[in-house]
Amino acid sequence: MEDTVATQTFSTEQLHTFTQRLFAHLGVPEEDARQAADVLSAADLRGIDSHGVARLRTYYDMLNLGRINPRPQPRIVRELPGTATIDGDNGLGLVVGPWANRVAMEKAEAVGSGWVSVCNTNHYGIAGYYVLEALKRDLIGFSMTNSTSLVAPLRGAARMLGTNPIATAFPGLEEPPIVIDMATSAVAYGKVEIARRKQASMPIGWAIDAEGNDTTDPHAMIDGGAQLPLGSDAERGGHKGYCLATMVDVLCCVLSGANWGPFAPPFALRQVEPERQVGKGIGHCFGALRIDGFIDPDEFKRQIDDWVRTFRRTKPAPGTDGPLIPGDPEREAEAVRRREGVPLLMPVVEDLRMMSKETGIPLD
């Protein structure tokens, strides 16, 4: 589905500098502002436009209104050598997430495996950022988060779960890593938004309307309907996407004491507040495994190379060039965008210009 709306292109350095300075202007300590800009830039670089500077306006509003704490003191509230629960002190997920991910990685480095559940935090950017950090330390990382409820459980007619992504990554030696970063809904919410903007209909299996009926009309989903879980319907395994979203919800929220399911607090200001609180903020979960706790890392990477080459040689389905390796599309987007810059939709550019004007931080 090609998008034909107008865009303006910025270099990744421009966007990173603007983002970092904006967060600092809003009271975020310098080092944290750089970290937050790193996470958002990773999304724009990798082509996951919905999670990059397109979200900066919301962070800006939330920080301006005091809804997010610019100077959080995240702390470990309970731990064992291989586990921890972290209270994110209502900080930016872009700061609390990397901090908690480092705790998981340090625990893995100490005892082989480390798992951390985080409450009292906010949206943490792309799940994939965290597992790419783990790769740098010869660790297999896992990253999950809950988010504002948009997805109906199979046989339900209400928004009860977030798009609750799961990410993990495996390093190759000569081949690039396998990088998995996927929402547990049938499609990302961004695809529904694109269909709405283009006045296009959606395939059956993406969403239901407010009554719980299948719909191809993006407005029917947006106006009180819900997205469907991966698998879409009972015949094609929609209960499995619901199971995966449930797993993410429990590991991120019930385990940490965050708000699970339909009670996840909204990210955007215009969304309604849930009817009750069952914990603090939203939740993340990070895991890390030391590869050398299982096998010689070079042997592991050689096998990943073999895996990747074997799967690239798969007989292609008609009309395709054959299977991609998980992470291919994002890596290809990154190569293009490092060279040519990041094309931003005009509404996103207008938001950036508004913030530039209000703060005096130059965008260009």
Added chain:
Amino acid sequence: MEDTVATQTFSTEQLHTFTQRLFAHLGVPEEDARQAADVLSAADLRGIDSHGVARLRTYYDMLNLGRINPRPQPRIVRELPGTATIDGDNGLGLVVGPWANRVAMEKAEAVGSGWVSVCNTNHYGIAGYYVLEALKRDLIGFSMTNSTSLVAPLRGAARMLGTNPIATAFPGLEEPPIVIDMATSAVAYGKVEIARRKQASMPIGWAIDAEGNDTTDPHAMIDGGAQLPLGSDAERGGHKGYCLATMVDVLCCVLSGANWGPFAPPFALRQVEPERQVGKGIGHCFGALRIDGFIDPDEFKRQIDDWVRTFRRTKPAPGTDGPLIPGDPEREAEAVRRREGVPLLMPVVEDLRMMSKETGIPLD
């Protein structure tokens, strides 16, 4: 899809006793035979018929032919406090799996989280068995395995991955646990088999034919076609099911040194051997997390109760009674079967009678 073929009903005790005695007859030590029977019985009890005594004939043949080692000495070949790789010595997965799962649980009890990858093993029954064991110890368990390749990666026209299941479970206090046990393919292979037996067509999204085209004909899948991953097609997130199957494949096989992807050895005797070996046997992966490494276990369970009750109250989609909680269908099957026994298809009963006759072990 109701199945109308003839069945004969046996009590779970009958089946457990027969299975245990049969394994012992084949040279499996008494305690291991009991363990193996426990795992198979769990499948029959929970209504996952394809993984219970329906598979006994294959284990019988494999043991008789010396393809599976009846007296394995599984050993830890590498470990850290929170990790281990286990070589299953080509034993029954029904014996090696529980042994390795205990290692993961003991490591979690020691340091909070324990992860174990297993090579040189065979089919281990239902993934859910292992996470139910973890529940008994106030642990959150994870269980995964690869299996004979049946599933095409998205945009592929060949069998490259197993149905690679993922299981996990979360305990409630007053409510029953949430139990997730799901193949990462759109549907279980058993559903294709049922369609074939009933001469019924399958929904689009389950399978492709040998050329890689969508098919509704179960024979076209069985005769050289492939199953599709969860999500089915590019529009509905088929790459995500492929990603999940990849994750399971790497954690179970690349991490342990087992045969990954299309090189998983066949379980049934009639299947062709893969073109090369890239490791030993098939692979499993077990994880365990101590709940009290994160949160007070009673508080966790109270929140799970609240989660379960909240999701049961979801507004139902039209024509349904509303969402199920993961694990509901299996628990309901177990309640019925404990009371009324396990209905076995006649071909399964005939296999049992043949083995009874050959060994002199009474079935009834």
